[in-house]
Amino acid sequence: MHSKIGMSRLYGALVCGLLAATSYAGNAAAQGRTLTAQDYAQAERYMVYNTRPLVDHDVGKVHWLDDAHFWYLDHDASGDHYKQMDASNGNVSPLLDQAKLAAALSKATGKPVKADKLEITDFRVAADGRDDIEVHGTHYLCDFKGAGHCVDKSTVVKTGKEPGVLSPDRKQEAFIRDWNLWVRDVATGKETQLTTDGVENFGYATDNAGWKHTDNAILEWSPDSKQIATFQQDQRKDGDMYLVTTKLGHPELQSWKYPLAGDKNVTMIERVIIDVPGHKVVRLKMEPDEHRSSLCDDISCGEDGGWDDVKWAPDGNTLAFVSTSRDHKHETFRIADAKTGEVRTVFHEDVPTYYESGNGAVNWRYLPGTNEAMWFSERNNWGNLYLYDLADGKLKHAITTGDGNVTEVLKVDAKTRTVWFRGVGRTQGVNPYYQQFWKVSLDGGEPVLLSPEPADHTVTMSDDGKYFVDSYSTTDKPPVTVLRDANDGHTVATVAKADISRLLATGWQPPQQIIVKARDGKTDLYGLMFKPTHFDPSKKYPVIDYIYPGPQTGSVYTYGFAPAQADHQSLAELGFIVVAIDGMGTPWRSKSFHDAWFGNMGDNTLPDQVTAIKQLGQRYPWIDLDRVGIWGHSGGGNATADAMFSYPDFFKVGWAESGNHENREYEDDWAEKWQGLLVTNKDGTTNYDNQANENIAKNLKGRLMLVHGSIDDNVPPYNTLLVIDALIKANKNFDMLLIPNVHHGYAAATPYATRRRWDYFVTYLAGDTPPTEYQLKAWPWR
Structure with a gap:
């Protein structure tokens, strides 16, 4: 298929590391104006690294510490400020002493750290009362008594370097080593092997979607932190992909499993449930599934990681999951007994093109307390929610109806039978791409709009479903971030209003919607x-x-x-x-x-x-x-x-x-x-x-x-x-x-x-x- 001479020359250029651009014979330079470095510098003024720092008080997404407190980054001309708000009264206070943290991090890293540019990506309180702070991927345990002291968490607890998935009680994390699944105790670093029969290309919890191949473990802990739902991933018959690095001397060959469209064999998964204290593996009694997702093109593609199409019952006795066919046209909702591995098929959905369960996260939910399941479907040409009876697999009724999409379910409260979701195209006259926030009863009825502004809304809910933080904006109106009551949407407190006056002073202008x-x-x-x-x-x-x-x-x-x-x-x-x-x-x-x-x-x-x-x-x-x-x-x-x-x-x-x-x-x-x-x-x-x-x-x-x-x-x-x-x-x-x-x-x-x-x-x-x-x-x- 390839021209051997032409392709060998091109591939040689690739391997030798040439940055090449061919030129056309006789192609004279264009006759027009001559741009200067100053013209390019003017263009560069509007690159994101120059414009983003000029936006003040653009809070955006927040991080809930508990049901009544959240922290956020508030930036202005003087730098970054880490704050927390008490949702019960709207009071704002510093999240931490930034000067102390900067001094402690400087000492811990041996490099200068500025108090106004800490770049914290995660913050939580550790089991021993110290603050667990993540900066550039490294976790530090910090004590702010006295002058303040931080230590790299990895030097305190000696463990392997494999990335782990933390259990709900935050006491263990599961990880992959040598194709098998292990757990380590967070406090002591003690490691325990859970599986023993994992081998290369047939390993447990492995994260290889062909185009993605990482050391992350793909699994779901049970709510009581005693069981793990995962899979043994079979790639033994998959085809390989090859690349080579460019360097002086012999290139390094990179090889991994990468099935192609049309291949006879693709990646398969055998579903298992692992009893962590008993080190027992229960293999589900069913045929292997294709490595597929109801959401996208990988079994782990939601924003928060994990295994998207798997949901535990609160008591950990059963597990609901969705199997997706190779062509994405057939979805099967199943329930497994966690102790025996018995599997029951509840219902199917078949579509002529492809099925998707939402945007950003899967929208189906397992509701074993009432023997129901909430299901997402575009069967009426729009993404809506439906309620199914798990006893007979039959549809009970539509939860939402009409035009416009449910894009992402953020929370379901089984006790109050309330669903909170983001949606688009559900408000007449509003840009159909603007996300708005709604609540609706599992029993149906008219959804209640909780974010009425005609704008794009980014929403972060508290775990108890009492509050949500809403940051809304349009292309020409900077974000306003407010704390709202999740019952009726009324504003409890204003978190921040973005100020773009410094950005406008550069001549910046918003794009025009067309x-x-x-x-x-x-x-x-x-x-x-x-x-x-x-x-x-x-x-x-x-x-x-x-x-x-x-x-x-x-x-x-x-x-x-x-x-x-x-x-x-x-x-x-x-x-x-x-x-x-x-x-x-x-x-x-x-x-x-x-x-x-x-x-x-x-x-x-x-x-x-x-x-x-x-x-x-x-x-x-x-x-x-x-x-x-x-x-x-x-x-x-x-x-x-x-x-x-x-x-x-x-x-x-x-x-x-x-x-x-x-x-x-x-x-x-x-x-x-x-x-x-x-x-x-x-x-x-x-x-x-x-x-x-x-x-x-x-x-x-x-x-x-x-x-x-x-x-x-x-x-x-x-x-x-x-x-x-x-x-x-x-x-x-x-x-x-x-x-x-x-x-x-x-x-x-x-x-x-x-x-x-x-x-x-x-x-x-x-x-x-x-x-x-x-x-x-x-x-x-x-």
């Missing part, structure tokens, strides 16, 4: 538009389309407030109109909207991108439809190349980063969910041909840069090499940038790649000349 019609001429599409702060309506501006086609998310990071979204405003400063448009096939809207191009991933929302930009060009005379560029990363890199091949007369310049250009060369679960299982026809064609960028690369007319990291273990670089091979065979000119020893993100090379992208659009889309080798700030890009 609404256009989709390919069908009827459906509203939403997006954001970024204009230069020096915008002149009498000029014509080239437009750059930032794209992420989904299907699991869209192009717009948030419709709430953000001081920067990627580098969109920075790029606009260089003389462009930048747009990000959520096309059909992306989530948060109706099921039919999300299903728009199921089985045809080559669509990539491009018909919507093209018609949307044309509408904007007709609406705004300062948009130049003869100069349209496009760029994206990962799925956006795939869509960018697709755009340049499928619409070669419309898109003139493309920058495609780390694209999954051929989903048969990508982790199995991703494409098999959105494209379906691979089917090969008698003539050799397949149902995957419509998504393969190498098949249409010969259509390229414009200027295309292909970028990839040489050890990308998410989207292997062979995805881009397949496209390069096709371009060479078609005798097409193109540009390429191979970045040695980086994964899917570009880490320390991100500033370089970003600057090169700016140069690329300035040169080939705007027709201007960039400054020579401008240096963007080296920053801990996350």
